[in-house]
Amino acid sequence: MSRQTPVLHPDWVKHAEPIEGVERIEAWFHGRAYAMHRHDTYAIGRTLAGVQSFSYRRSQRNSLPGNTLVLHPDEPHDGQAGTAEGFQYRMIYIEPAIFQEVLGGRALPFLEGGVTTDPRLAAATATLLQHVGYTLEPLEQSDALADVAHALAAVAGVPARRSKGDFLAARRARDYLQVNCARIVTLDELEAATGRDRWSLSHDFRTFYGTSPYRYLTMRRLDAVRRMLLAGTSLAHAAASAGFADQSHMTRHFSKTFGLTPGHWLQVAGGIQRG
Template identity: 75%
Template sequence: MNRHRNSLGPDWVERAEPIEGVERIEAYFHGKAYAMHRHDTYAIGRTLAGVQSFNYRRERCDSLPGHTIVLHPDEPHDGQAGTREGFQYRMIYVQPSLFQDVLGGSALPFLEGGLTTDPRLSAATGALLQQMSHTLEPLEQNDALTELVHALAAITSTGKIAPVGDYRAARRAREFLHAHCSRTVALEELETATGRDRWSLSRDFRHFYGTSPYRYLTMRRLDAVRRMLLAGTALSHAAAAAGFADQSHMTRHFTRAFGMTPGAWQRVARG
């Protein structure tokens, strides 16, 4: 389905067929799109039309067509139209674990300001920011992600920063949390699974994956909730199946992570 900018028309979000670790969307919003929120993935995108405005690290950013947006994991941000005509954009959400598959334990790249016109990054995001109707083959996605990580590391000089912390322990923790995300995980379990004390592990996990172990666990539960909502599952049933205490508990976390309530997200995602 091809959609085009529709001045003051209904908001919509078109989602590509997901591939593990990467979510791709194209969307149109007028007015306020998202309240302040944060998620544990990189958000990398391009404005197609209009002015895409957002607050990020205490600054107002205005992205114009051709700009590349790079928001670091777990950094609060919002989103709204900079003009009354609204804005259209494409965005990919990439789990930091895929960055680490390329970096192998180096620090995650951080782009100051969240916006760039650097042609290296524009070229590196070309394949990943294609129309939603284009299904990325696994090898195509892998090559594109590798190019993206290298370009972002070069632009931010991340490759010059010496690795610190225990990457193997952090990776084992991520794998354990991923496998047990629908239940409560005790700190002692993570210590046993990784051979690392909880304080060092928490520091290393944030360094390599951009968020805390608990936030990572919560986000995987929210990913499960979104899949169930798209399949038509009731909110209360989705919350319970994903491991939340109740629907209100899930809704609070959902809104903080995605900037809108589950019901509002469901309406836009289906629109």
Template identity: 65%
Template sequence: MSVILKARHGAGADWIDRAPQAGGIERIEAFFHHNAYDLHRHDTYAIGRTLAGVQSFHYRRSLRNSVPGTTMVLHPDEAHDGHAGTDEGFRYRMVYIEPALFQQALGGKALPFVEGGMSHDPRLFAATEGLLQAIDCALDPLEQDDAIFELAMALDAVAGSEPQPGKRSADYHAAERARQYIHDALDQPVTLDVLAMASGRDKWSLSRDFRLLFGTSPHRYLTMRRLDLVRRLATEGRPLADASAAAGFADQSHMTRHFTKTWGISPSRWLNMLKLAANTGAVSGQSSGFSAR
């Protein structure tokens, strides 16, 4: 891996490597010289480490500076950007985890929130070790499940979550039925009324519970799953216009607006960076870690 990184740095280009997506998580390693991402937000937890340099980002109205040894924990639907804090650029690894996976471990508790987006707590650093290993190291399914459970427990402990007396509990099973319905209907019109019928919950209670349990609204969750499908189809070689239509977007421009707003980077630039990482790995005679999501 170090040989590949050295070759890429010498080429003077930003790059992104992606591990094979599996089981509701996405793992990346990337290097940026200057600006990485514009202000954006996504519906997953973004948890990672800076491996080299200074990784600066705006988060909850403050500028944060991540250096090696720090664990970054960005909550779903919290706006943030990313840029190099020094002229040397920065390299980092990140894992994106669906809140639903944490819910399976937390049993319907409110999602943990780590204040400030960064932590020096050794419990979090240890709990992320398995998920943030080198991108070219595949995760065994049981290893991944264990790591997610340990991370959920560490997040809950570090966040200091406490039960709130008198607060009505959310209906996890109804919200989960609605979430599964969304996955099965990406290319179809989906309304809150339809989700309410599928879940057996009134629509306003469902909307509130969905946000509490999965960190985002039903509509935004649907949009994100459609964007996930676009990324998978695009990395398989489908034109962006075709991928947009297959994922249920009105047209390519509609998809592009959501893509850029979500990840702070246009879909065409994202694809070019993936291709650069893959081509550089091929030249080096080693695996790049690039694969379809």
């Protein structure tokens, strides 16, 4: 009996809308994907399926599903499938100037191997490496970029720089986010409300409140959702009223924060209150 040749799906690349110096793609390739080339940005990605092989700094690298790729600006590299099945991956392209603003003049982080399994980078890149159909809010992207920059610096061994921070600016940001949590808050308006640039403000907020501005905003939205659900509001209406893009967006954040879906949480919390 002859063995059937597997059916190969066509190669494809999907692009998200570029936002403030950050490009996001998701792609599937078989065989040779692209020849030697280089970017003037960081290329940071995650292999989703198959074996993603590439030449980088005079060696052949292989990235497996779940691995994080970090290609430094201006470093030549190519790309090809490591097996006949092909490979799928997501990638973000970040201008070095953005990391430099976050790191405040420290050396740009450099990872020699191009592929890492470090959990700090896996966690820090999770937000930016979501599917390209997901639209990031301005504060969400800013927080994620700061997370990636600091994680890269930590993994690369870049010395940390301590600063006291501006408590009044952090408090103004907290008050502003509290009042405006049910809508999208832009970075420009938060800078105007606090008198601090976005990266300094991100540092201030983490220093004095132990979390990032976007996570704080998300928690206030989730507080509102829980109040509305207990009052009998539907999931879809609660999500929209609290400022989430849709019900699935709210459910994802709710489950990640509380460890329960909104419906399950309501069953438990409603039962406790009635009891």
